[in-house]
Amino acid sequence: MSEIRKNSLLGVPRTSQPSKAALTRAAIMDAGQEFLLARPFRELTVGGLMKLTGHSRPTFYLYFNDLHGLMEALLDEVKVGIVEGARPWLSNEGDAVEELQSSLSALVNVGYEQGAILKAVSDAAPGDERLEQVWQAFIGSFDEVVAARIAMDQAVGITPQFDPLPVARALNRMDAAILIHAFGTRDKGDKGDVLSAIRRVWLATLYPFDAEAVINGVRDREEQK
């Protein structure tokens, strides 16, 4: 399950074994991930978690400050996947509408895969000042880039004139909330419904002049890949 994680600490020369410590750390993260796939964060306990790894409870504190530290580490893993998918529309070129759609589609896919972790982090965040800030910063980090892209499209005239940042904030919070809501629990919602909904909202807000997209509703080309 974590071939990725094993080698993910520094580009070790070639066949240098990952230190035992790194393995243990990875094992803890794996156990946490697995646990959170099945149970909510509030039921996660250091003792219970470490029982899954076969190590003793104090060992946990050798690698993380506390459960929130673990969540922060898990979030870091998910981060990359998200920024990855969101890229096309952000680094603009080509058709804005097309690119936004593919970005949203990618976002929904990542959300679908990582929904449990995202919900777990979002659940854990309010319990710890530091994690709360990290989480807010993560969500917020998209606000400026989205706002920037909006400003650009406004300059080109394909987006109506309005203060970009608050709207960017609103749209981003919507995405986060809807993804966590739809895909955060074991019985996930319908990917198509979610994508259609947020696509409609984004397009209507940002590209209302593209009547095809908004009024006719972008029929079903671009099933999520």
Place this chain on the structure above:
Amino acid sequence: MSEIRKNSLLGVPRTSQPSKAALTRAAIMDAGQEFLLARPFRELTVGGLMKLTGHSRPTFYLYFNDLHGLMEALLDEVKVGIVEGARPWLSNEGDAVEELQSSLSALVNVGYEQGAILKAVSDAAPGDERLEQVWQAFIGSFDEVVAARIAMDQAVGITPQFDPLPVARALNRMDAAILIHAFGTRDKGDKGDVLSAIRRVWLATLYPFDAEAVINGVRDREEQK
């Protein structure tokens, strides 16, 4: 501070004193509310809370099952204010665009006032199964009514055709998230910015044919009262 709360348990005949128990309960809720105006939920503790009331810690458990029970009670108080303000647009008649705007405006106002409590409940929710469900049900309760209104406007032809429920969900989550984000902490965001943003998104999504509203952006009539 809680003249309302004092009399809020049954319509007592006339001048019957509120029972001592009711007073104590109200005092606890007041203390909680006050605390949460200044500090986050994670710092709320039964002991600390009861010190504010002058009563002993066990007394708390005479009136609430636990801190999450208290949060549920506080949420109930806020509920009414919210459904109140949201009413105009939901019970449709008159201009849809106008009414939606006034509903959103009212919503932003309530959010501004009760932001701290809303954030506290939202923070507390993931820590308790029951509260989580109550909170989800509260947010979700608007999904169906909004969806119903959308379906109505679609029938009339002022709203494009699409599956109403997922879009309603998305818009509602956006509202909740943005209100909590903007008004949940002591240094609240700008009411005007928030209102403009969500108004733009709602209008663009639901009433894209109203070019005045959407494209020109509803200039500043209706400053929040």
Place this chain on the structure above:
DNA sequence: CTGGATTTCTGACACGATGTCGGCAAAAGT
């Protein structure tokens, strides 16, 4: 190998918050 240094782990402890229970005190009823 092998004894010493380094890395990795753990048993045992102290602490803080929770929720409960039996009984005390204050108020109300007669």
Place this chain on the structure above:
DNA sequence: ACTTTTGCCGACATCGTGTCAGAAATCCAG
């Protein structure tokens, strides 16, 4: 005044946390 009801609290057991001193495993030079 005295009994009943109502409202309250001291004391306890429990659970999860985070730390620390030292044990065990691993590595490595001689």
